[in-house]
Amino acid sequence: MTAIRTLHQTLAIAAAGLALLAAAAGTPSPRDAEPFARAGADAEAAASTPRVVGARQLAAWIRDGEQPVRVLDLRGDSAYASRHVPSAEPADFARLDSLAAQRDQTLVLYSDDDVRDTQAWANLAALGHDRAYVLSGGMDAWTEEVMEAALRGDSADYVAALSRYFGGAPRREDAHPMSAAPPSPRVRADGERRETDAFGEPVRRGC
Amino acid sequence: MSAPLPLALAAGSPGALAVAFAIGVGFGWCLERAGLGSARKLMGQFHLTDLAVFKVMFSAILTAMLGLFWLSRFGVVDLSRVYVPETFVGPQLAGGVIFGAGMALAGLCPGTSCVAAATGRVDGIAVVAGFFAGILTTALALPTIALFYGSGARGGVTLDSVLDTSQGVMILVVVTIAMAGFVAADRIERLMARSVAEAEP
Amino acid sequence: MSARTVPRPYADPYLAGVGLGLVLLASFVLAGRGLGASGAFATAAASAVNAAAPGAAAGNMFLAEHLTTGGPLRDWLVVEIVGVIAGGFVSAALARRIGGRVERGAHQSVQQRLASAAGGGALMGLGAILARGCTSGQALTGGALLSLGAWLFIGAAFASAYLVAFATRGSWR
Numbered sequence: 001m002t003a004i005r006t007l008h009q010t011l012a013i014a015a016a017g018l019a020l021l022a023a024a025a026g027t028p029s030p031r032d033a034e035p036f037a038r039a040g041a042d043a044e045a046a047a048s049t050p051r052v053v054g055a056r057q058l059a060a061w062i063r064d065g066e067q068p069v070r071v072l073d074l075r076g077d078s079a080y081a082s083r084h085v086p087s088a089e090p091a092d093f094a095r096l097d098s099l100a101a102q103r104d105q106t107l108v109l110y111s112d113d114d115v116r117d118t119q120a121w122a123n124l125a126a127l128g129h130d131r132a133y134v135l136s137g138g139m140d141a142w143t144e145e146v147m148e149a150a151l152r153g154d155s156a157d158y159v160a161a162l163s164r165y166f167g168g169a170p171r172r173e174d175a176h177p178m179s180a181a182p183p184s185p186r187v188r189a190d191g192e193r194r195e196t197d198a199f200g201e202p203v204r205r206g207c
Numbered sequence: 208m209s210a211p212l213p214l215a216l217a218a219g220s221p222g223a224l225a226v227a228f229a230i231g232v233g234f235g236w237c238l239e240r241a242g243l244g245s246a247r248k249l250m251g252q253f254h255l256t257d258l259a260v261f262k263v264m265f266s267a268i269l270t271a272m273l274g275l276f277w278l279s280r281f282g283v284v285d286l287s288r289v290y291v292p293e294t295f296v297g298p299q300l301a302g303g304v305i306f307g308a309g310m311a312l313a314g315l316c317p318g319t320s321c322v323a324a325a326t327g328r329v330d331g332i333a334v335v336a337g338f339f340a341g342i343l344t345t346a347l348a349l350p351t352i353a354l355f356y357g358s359g360a361r362g363g364v365t366l367d368s369v370l371d372t373s374q375g376v377m378i379l380v381v382v383t384i385a386m387a388g389f390v391a392a393d394r395i396e397r398l399m400a401r402s403v404a405e406a407e408p
Numbered sequence: 409m410s411a412r413t414v415p416r417p418y419a420d421p422y423l424a425g426v427g428l429g430l431v432l433l434a435s436f437v438l439a440g441r442g443l444g445a446s447g448a449f450a451t452a453a454a455s456a457v458n459a460a461a462p463g464a465a466a467g468n469m470f471l472a473e474h475l476t477t478g479g480p481l482r483d484w485l486v487v488e489i490v491g492v493i494a495g496g497f498v499s500a501a502l503a504r505r506i507g508g509r510v511e512r513g514a515h516q517s518v519q520q521r522l523a524s525a526a527g528g529g530a531l532m533g534l535g536a537i538l539a540r541g542c543t544s545g546q547a548l549t550g551g552a553l554l555s556l557g558a559w560l561f562i563g564a565a566f567a568s569a570y571l572v573a574f575a576t577r578g579s580w581r
Binding site: 212213214216218219223224226227228229230231232233234235236237238239240241242244245246247248250253254259262263264265266267268269270271272274275278283284288289290291292293294295296298299300301302303304305306307308309310311312313314315316317318320321322323324325326327328329330331333334335336337338339340341342343344345346347349350353356361363364365366367369374377378381389 | 418419421422424425426427428429430431432433434435436437438439440441442443445446449450452453454456457468469470471476477478482483484485487488489490491492493494495496497498499500503505506507508509510511512521522524525526527528529530531532533534535536537538539540541542543544545546547548549550551552553554555556557558559560561562563564565566567568569570571572573574576577580
């Protein structure tokens, strides 16, 4: 019995020690990598794996107001003026510095070329802001999945309500259940298409 | 240079599934060794006579939590590639209440019911069957509560950002609370054992 | 009972817990994800529905996410649960704890026990879907990752379990 007690005490001391050191260290980021060095060396890696949010999930965030987000439109003033995601603000790369300073603010970035929003996300990440998302599919995704959402299956009512909240015009797609398209192949290699769920979110395997 | 771990294994590939199987074997082994495949032992937690569930669960959480922090700190693991479950406040609170009630009735949780079934316990098999039926029924009926189901979404938010502190400090807080819990658990078990002994003539 | 059939005692919970924590850590570092159980059942349900009525699973918001190309045995969690069953079996076999039985209270009939087991299981199914996981996926995995929702789940589940266990304590005496 005493052997086990000694073992318990050893484990307890080890845990306490590691926890105290962790509190002193603060962040689990690798200690010898500076944010800017990481941005330079890993810009490619970082730029190809931004945190994404689907258009419908973003719509839910904006509508429900539970997760306060600032939506930033990177497409330029004339594109913004013609139409934009409701509640979005026009932004450019110069503004990113001041935005990065507000670490507690969740930001959602979008453009229409998959490049500017990803680059902006990488810049923010390099500046230490880790609460930014890229709207998956950009402005086009907002239009297709929210404003002109195709309604099918059991999520139809939910998606329709979401769409109409923003003044959208969802259309009922009267597809026969048997002809529903199977989900696209689930391949995790970067750059390839991922399955999306009813929110348009890339499928992340849950528990 | 980016961290070598986690391994970049394509979903569904033989390598990924081999890892999944090996991890599962370890998981089932540890649960069985701890006796958590037994509903009677598990219920001891909720009758306050045998707090093994609490000890196992929190020892595991502390180990993995500390391990992940330090492996990341030393550049071995890239934390940004580890999937953090998303938070949905309302559904997870409600789901917790319902799940807890079910667990107290069944005496097993989904993972331990598989272990119980594997060791020949028929009640374990019953929990597995009931759980499957519950999942199936809920999934088919889910559209009726779709609005609630998707409510309270907060993404991968963690305790340290909610409490506005660093991950290291949060870890220290969790470790401290867990250790206090372990001390309390031993005391409670001794107290309960004594009161049972005294109750007997 | 001869020495050969006496089951071995259970392991120390702290040591078993550290072992479990190392398995969980291995899962994070090798696979980039934690443990789970309910997801495997969800995949099984999706596959079953898909086999019975091919369009129905794809049209259901929950089941559609759990359809796997190549069948359920290509799903990470399904293979993991197969491992759980194997690991649990071997551990029990080596410790001489295999045996058909129904664990129940002295005052509880087999039928009552099996009914509560199945009913409790069904409730856990509902709870796990709402919570996006169960004790393995949310409490253990999410807990270790400091996920807010996971800790809310832990608190709610334990509180509820204590209340219900207290209310039904007679059946286990």
